[in-house]
Amino acid sequence: MPTLTPSELEAFPALEWPDVAPRLSPTLRSSLEKVLDTQNGDALSLEESFALADADGDDLLGLLVAADLLRSELAGNLVTYVVNRNINFTNVCFVGCKFCAFSRGPRESDAYFLTFDQVAQKAVEAWQLGATEVCIQGGLPHGLPPFYYRDILRAVKNAVPRMHIHAFSPMEIVYGVELTGMPLADYLSMLRDNGLGTLPGTAAEILDDEVRHILSANKLSTAQWVEVIRTAHRCGIRTTSTMMYGHTETPAHWVRQMLLLREIQRETGGFTEFVPLGFVHQNTLLFQQGLARSGPTLAEHLKVHALARVLLAGSINNIQVSWVKLNRKLSQLCLHAGANDYGGTLMEENISREAGATAGQYTSPADFQSLILEMGRIPAERNTIYTRINLKSPLEAFTAEEALRAEFA
Numbered sequence: 465m466p467t468l469t470p471s472e473l474e475a476f477p478a479l480e481w482p483d484v485a486p487r488l489s490p491t492l493r494s495s496l497e498k499v500l501d502t503q504n505g506d507a508l509s510l511e512e513s514f515a516l517a518d519a520d521g522d523d524l525l526g527l528l529v530a531a532d533l534l535r536s537e538l539a540g541n542l543v544t545y546v547v548n549r550n551i552n553f554t555n556v557c558f559v560g561c562k563f564c565a566f567s568r569g570p571r572e573s574d575a576y577f578l579t580f581d582q583v584a585q586k587a588v589e590a591w592q593l594g595a596t597e598v599c600i601q602g603g604l605p606h607g608l609p610p611f612y613y614r615d616i617l618r619a620v621k622n623a624v625p626r627m628h629i630h631a632f633s634p635m636e637i638v639y640g641v642e643l644t645g646m647p648l649a650d651y652l653s654m655l656r657d658n659g660l661g662t663l664p665g666t667a668a669e670i671l672d673d674e675v676r677h678i679l680s681a682n683k684l685s686t687a688q689w690v691e692v693i694r695t696a697h698r699c700g701i702r703t704t705s706t707m708m709y710g711h712t713e714t715p716a717h718w719v720r721q722m723l724l725l726r727e728i729q730r731e732t733g734g735f736t737e738f739v740p741l742g743f744v745h746q747n748t749l750l751f752q753q754g755l756a757r758s759g760p761t762l763a764e765h766l767k768v769h770a771l772a773r774v775l776l777a778g779s780i781n782n783i784q785v786s787w788v789k790l791n792r793k794l795s796q797l798c799l800h801a802g803a804n805d806y807g808g809t810l811m812e813e814n815i816s817r818e819a820g821a822t823a824g825q826y827t828s829p830a831d832f833q834s835l836i837l838e839m840g841r842i843p844a845e846r847n848t849i850y851t852r853i854n855l856k857s858p859l860e861a862f863t864a865e866e867a868l869r870a871e872f873a
């Protein structure tokens with residue numbers, strides 16, 4: 465099939481399934497129809513899933529349109545977001561991921577380390593500005609006091625008892641286990657008992673050890689990532705799930721990762737959402753050393769979000785756009801290609817900015833609301849685990865059908 469030009473691709477939100485279905489190759493159409501009928505990505509074989517990941521031309525348009533249809537059936541017309549603040553307590557890190565432009569050596573002039581009081585103060589400010597969540601992650605410095613992560617939680621909870629703490633990547637958890645010598649489940653339970661609400665499923669990148677070795681030879685392995693996530697879920701700590709795309713990986717890696725996440729979700733039900741993270745290449749060694757392409761193309765951004773909606777249908781029904789890594793228009797297009805969540809307002813976002821992302825540090829709730837209304841969807845503020853959702857728009861602005869869909873979404 466001929467590859468689409470960017471303007472042909474960008475026009476896909478105007479298409480409806482009956483317009484595009486007759487133009488698809490028969491096998492791809494039948495795969496998409498199976499998922500549309502069952503609302504379950506499990507209906508597809510591995511080969512069918514790989515074929516979707518390779519879709520091009522009209523087939524790609526079909527994938528995007530089917531994903532949007534599934535989104536409306538599984539997640540309604542709401543676009544949710546959480547009001548939160550990112551707190552990156554230090555940029556000092558020994559891990560040396562080649563895709564990371566955030567980390568610093570301890571003696572670099574712009575290395576920093578926040579005190580517990582500073583972290584707590586940031587949480588207090590965030591609460592006063594209406595945040596319901598703080599997302600706390602940092603670099604991994606050598607010689608961290610063994611119970612450092614627990615003590616951050618205590619500092620924040622003492623200052624703002626009702627703040628939801630979404631904190632510590634699986635890499636930080638592995639480091640905490642190493643520092644304390646505690647068994648993983650005991651360590652996670654201790655963090656939970658000291659105020660950890662949920663865990664970001666970051667540090668996943670691509671869950672394939674060959675790719676991981678290129679990205680970061682010192683990072684935790686696929687098996688370790690899976691073990692931390694499964695154990696967290698078993699300890700009652702829900703997590704997000706992520707995937708970084710647009711560097712050295714192939715579409716087959718996307719499929720395998722989504723199927724792995726689906727398998728974990730079937731066992732534990734612990735994932736709240738899936739967050740595709742586009743690789744921001746500009747200031748990274750990975751790109752400068754010629755080891756990676758220059759980030760995802762428009763087709764890849766759209767395809768990854770749509771593929772996630774289709775393959776994860778019936779298991780992870782919240783697909784998030786990471787707006788800091790995309791621009792305004794692209795994030796809206798991804799929300800038309802299967803995504804239903806805008807992520808966090810992020811009063812501070814250091815990591816993507818250091819790598820060269822330009823989407824800015826903060827999108828106010830009012831900005832989110834107007835971006836969402838512009839798309840004809842309904843803005844809604846949510847809590848971290850999607851159990852509390854407040855519509856942010858007078859329902860009279862929508863037709864009865866749209867409003868009803870929103871209410872039961």
Ligand code: SF4
Nearest residue numbers: 557559560561564603
């Ligand atoms: S991604 Fe995280 S672990 Fe890797 S170098 Fe950057 S701060 Fe360190």
